[in-house]
Amino acid sequence: MSGVLDQVTSVKVKLGLLVAASVTVAWVVAAIGAAGGVPYWLSLPVTVALALGVTQLLAVGMTSPLREMTAAAQRMARGDYSTRVTATSSDEVGQLARAFNSMAEDLGAVDRQRRELVANVSHELRTPLAALCAVLENLADGVAEPDPATLRTALAQAERLSALASDLLDLARVDAGETQLSTAEVPVVVLLEEAVAEARATGRDVRYDVRVTPPTLGVVADPARLLQLVTNLLDNASRHSPTGGVVRVSAAATSDGWRLEVADDGPGIPAAHRERIFERFGTLTDTEGGGGTGLGLAIARWVTDLHGGVIHVVDPEPPSTGARMRVDFPTDIEEPLMTQPTPVVPAPTLPPVPAPEPAMDSLFGRFWPDAGVPGNVRAVLACFGVGVLAALILPFRGLGIGTFLVLLAAGGVILGFSVNRRSPFTLACAGLCVLLAATTFLRDAEWIVVLCLMAGGALCVAALVNGRTLPAFVLAGIAWPLAALRGLPWLARSARGVSGHGSSASAVRTGLLSLLGVAVFGLLFASADAIFAEWVSALVPDLDLGSFVLRAFVAVAVGGVVLAATYVALNPPRVEPTGATARPVAHRYEWLVPVLLVDAVFVVFLAAQASVIFGGHGYVESTTGLTYAEYVHQGFGQLTVATALTLLVVWAAARKAPRETSADLAWLRGSLGLLCVLTLVVVASALYRMHVYQEAYGFTQLRLLVDVFEAWLGLLVLGVLAAGVRLDATWLPRTALLSGATSLLLLAAINPDAWVAQHNVDRYEDTGKVDWFYLQQLSADAVPVLATLPDDVVGCALSGHELEDDDWLEWNLGRHRAQPLLEEWLPAGGYDSTSCAAASD
Structure with a gap:
């Protein structure tokens, strides 16, 4: 599609059409999504992606000649004039590309002539100069006498040098266009004899x-220039003729002028070289019978052009095999002609310059070079297949086995094309991702499933880039959405790979015929057999207009996400920092004083906690006016933030602390180790505060999640302590990532909604207080626990649930276990809202 706009003759019109096409595609896709009931959070990214795709396809033909010219100009600056750019468009850019090619041809010809001039003139000057120097040296040394023979030898070499200088002067006149003809009546016989x-x-x-x-033939011409033409032709013929050979010179009148021919008995001129010999310095090699500077025949063509004639090489008359030069002149020359610079013969057509670097290299720079990743048709088709699978399974179904199958297929495609798929870290992340994805059919609580899927995504991108540091993990997460732009050149190469296969047309035809056959016979058998029809309905989704639109959007979205991840897998960005390491401070106190002050603040805080422990609840109420439950709830969030900030303080101090002496190491280990130990006490205090608050006000999903998060932070503090022993924390970022994902996995394994329900049921049995409305919001995972409540209040907890009619792709362990209990309690006729309100908090 890059050549769709080639026939448009204006860049402005092209830009207008490009904008109009992008806006139209975006409007049409958005309108189709709205008509099909596609949610905006799905419709917006798909619309933007398709509009960008259309823009890329249409714009690539507009910008590729400019990129090619940039690459070609860089090669020309290094002396390579062989590059050509593709010039297929009719607009200003196409005209510029054609002018560039013409300029490159002219520069290439000039450069070649310059090199040949230096080589040939140097060769021609060396021989007579060497001979002349030898003669003069012999005369100066007295070896030879200045007799007429010796002087004639020196004169011959000097005349040879003079002839070469005369040829070069004529060449300069050709280029300058300074010669004017002086015509007269010329007897041809006299001219040829001379x-x-x-x-x-x-x-x-x-x-x-x-x-x-x-014999009386006479013509109107410039006698001097015409003599120069014949002399050059005779010189060329005699030089290439064998000893004793014959040079045949003929002139004859023609119907529209006269013809001059010069033929010899030499080796002849191959047809492939007949045009080149008339170029300046266009000599043949010695093995082809060449020699000389190549100026004689170029000057002969110049003189011929001055007289309005044509010079060329023709086949010799049988049985001769030599060269045969033919010059056709008009009868009269209308007026004296000023010479024009000899046109440069175009260089042979050369292959186009190789594709330049992608334009987005300047945008992504060293962070993400394209690295010449070849197009991969199999990867694109596999991602497309995952998108189709998602479109068939995900819409109109809840979390279940189908979701797990889509995630498993996506992960298999991404891992299969990853360049780091053999890395132990990548394999460990892949295993954890599978376990995290399994929560989609093990748990009905969407909040924990979503958190597990987010953790799986973080593990996925970290594994694809094989990261080792926290900045690498962050950059990997950013790279995934950026791959939608960075991977466009790779996607284009993959698309060209599809169109480049000779069997692509037959493959498409085969696929269409196969689909047609399956559809026709499938419909026939479905209408003939009820069992077969039921099987078909279970496999083939309902494809009404609204369903089809939604499934199409899902296919594009899921396929695009998987395709972006696959590009990251094939060409990971350079996420590891390559700059200089951190510079330690010059003096120890610059980092030590702030750390010790933070230690002191922690000590004072822990002293306050000790006063609460020894003073009891009464001390808290008398001092602050708060109940103990209110007191512990007030500071939990701040303690969690303090724990996270402690890790930041340790990281910054470890980077800035010098490690040159044993005293430096001792202070580093001592101060930061003390801070980590005090932080562990704070973690324990925070967990205890949350426990007291839950006992007082009940257990919730958020409070449980915060508990797990605070415990994970405590685990990281322990890891920092272990790293401080050897002052080596290179293993810590990966450990933190894997332990965080494992913590979520363990939280999902304990069935968090059931855990929360069980503690609330226990609290109800102990205190008689419970929040029925909150229990009604819990997922089906909590139903087996809630069903153990007394018969008079069980309806208070189960009334928020409904019976589900799931197919096998929507099967979920939590809903499966809840269905028998809901079928038993829900049809019983509701619940007593008065008794529920009396027991509520």
Whole structure:
């Protein structure tokens, strides 16, 4: 789809169409979601994702030539002029790309000619200069006498240098366009005889055969330039002719002008090189019969162009195998012509420049390089399959086996494509994720299931990047949603992989025919057999319009989330810090004084706690005016925050404390160890306060969760103490993550709603007080406990529950255990609200 807008001739119009397409897609998707009853929290991300996808597909063709030009310009700056950019669009960017290609061809030709000029001119200058120097050296040393023969040898080499300088001067005139023709009537026979005389003066052992038809042929031309043309052709032919060979020169009148031909008996010119020999310095190799600077034939073409003619190489007349030059001239030259710079022959067409780096590399930088991850069709199809599975199972069903199957499929796909799948840490996280996902069919309490799933997600991203530090875990969590952008180039490569398969069309055709066959025969058999129809209805969901829209949104959302995680698995970002380590402070007191003051505050607080223990409840009431239950509830949250802040203080002090001497290590271990021990006492105090408050006001899910969180913080403090023994905490972040997930798993294992219900039932039996409304809000996990209440009040606790009619994909252990009890109590006819109110807190 990158070439959809190629025919649009304006960038402004393209941008307008791009915006219009994105807005239209977003509006259509949002309208379909609203009509299908899709909740906004699901409709919004899917709408944004699809709009971004359309924008990416349409915009890639607009920006790729610019990225290619950037890459090509960088290579040209290093001297590589072979790169070309793709120029398929008709707008200003496409015109710029074509101009860039033309410029690259010109620069490449100029660079090649420059290199050949240096090489060829250096070669041509070296031989006569060496010979001339040798002759002059012999004369200077008295080895040779300055006789006419010796002087003629020196003169020949000097004349050779002069001829080369003359050719270079002519070349400069060609480039400058400074030469003007001076035409006159030229007898062709006289011109050719003069040129042959000059050619014989070179002393080459060849014969010249001159023929002019008619012998009186005369033409209008510049005599000097025309003589230069013939001389260069004869020089080229005699140089390539074998000893004793014949150079044939012919001129003849034609219907629209006259023709000049020069042929030799040399090795000839291959057809592939016939155009190149007329370029400046366009010589052939010695094995091909080449030699010289390559300026002679380039000047011959220049003179031909001045006269309005055409020069080219034609096949020799049989049985000859040599080279045959043909020049066709018009009869008259209308007016003297000013030369124009010789056009540069375009370089051969080269393959396009390799795809440049993705544009988003500048956005993500070193944090997340693309690393050339190849497209993976199997990964995309697997993620799509997970999305379809989720669309079939999740809508209109509660948590159960179906949810677990979707999570298991998603985790299997992500782990299967992870580059870190063999890491022990990754495998441990994968095992915990499976156990956490199992809570979807073991527990009906959504709050603990959601927490377990969130913990599983944190474990998943940490495992995918194989992180070791807390910042790495945080960055991994950020990378998952960012993969929706970072993975777009990879997704495009995967899509090109699908279209690049030769069998893709047949595969699509096979799939469509298979689906058609299953649908047709499935409908026939379903209408013919009731049992088969029941099986089909159990497997195939109801696909009315509203259901189809919701399932489509679920498929896109789940498939996109899994696809983003799969890209993180294939190409993990660089989440581990690579900068310099923390710099310790210059003086010990800079970190020690704040830590000791915090220790002192902890000691004073614990002294206050001791006064409460020894003074009793009366001391609390007389001093603060609060009951003991109110007193303990007042400070629990603050103590939890203090525990978490203590871990932050320990981390900061450990980074800044110098460790050069044994005294430094002793102070570090002593001060921070004391702080950790005092923190453990605070943790115990916080847990005791919560226990007292629960005994006074009842047990709730939130209070239980906070208890577990505070206990986990205490476990982390113990880990910090253990790390302080060896001053090595590299293992602590992973341990904290795994222990936190394990704590949630253990909380789910004790059946928290049943635990809360049991303690409230025990409290009711002891005190006669209970919050029936709260018990009615508990999940089905608590029903077996609530059913043990006395018959006169059991309805007070169970009235908030309903009988469920779950299929096998919605099967849940908590609801399964509650169903028989609810079937027994709910039809009994309600409950006595008066008796329930009397027993309520």
